[in-house]
């Protein structure tokens with residue numbers, strides 16, 4: 001025995017459910033962009049193939065060498081030559097200073113921390129053993 005009123009109601013509910021599902025699908029894709037989910041990962045910051053001459057040295061030239069050149073090296077640290085930098089790398093002060101970690105004066109002195117991408121690139125170079133490449 002059929003009840004005539006139930007069919008249009010089910011029909012309407014089916015349409016509403018379909019519409020709701022569509023709305024969820026459309027909006028759920030909205031924040032799937034790589035930059036939103038992984039702000040510092042590959043899309044935004046390429047840490048492959050980082051070299052001293054191509055990447056690290058220019059970052060130091062822009063942010064550090066004004067205070068750390070052989071002519072008047074602040075804190076007796078030189079960042080403008082590989083040998084000078086390697087000394088600070090080997091004694092651990094370089095990594096601590098640029099990452100504002102305990103045990104070293106935060107650098108650049110009186111300035112903002114380097115951009116995260118620059119720090120990630122330097123980190124990649126340090127993890128290779130800080131080669132003169």
Ligand code: HEC
Pocket residue numbers: 060063064065066067068074075077079088093094097098103104105106107108109110111114
């Ligand atoms: C405005 C000048 C200035 C700039 C720019 C600067 N430094 Fe320094 N740096 C100093 C001074 C001065 C010291 C001595 C310690 C102190 O006074 O904090 C020092 C100390 C250091 C030390 C030794 C820290 C310790 O506690 O042993 C390291 C390593 C260093 N700087 C690296 C850097 C690097 C890398 C940069 C760039 C990202 C940089 N500095 C930028 C002035 C500067």
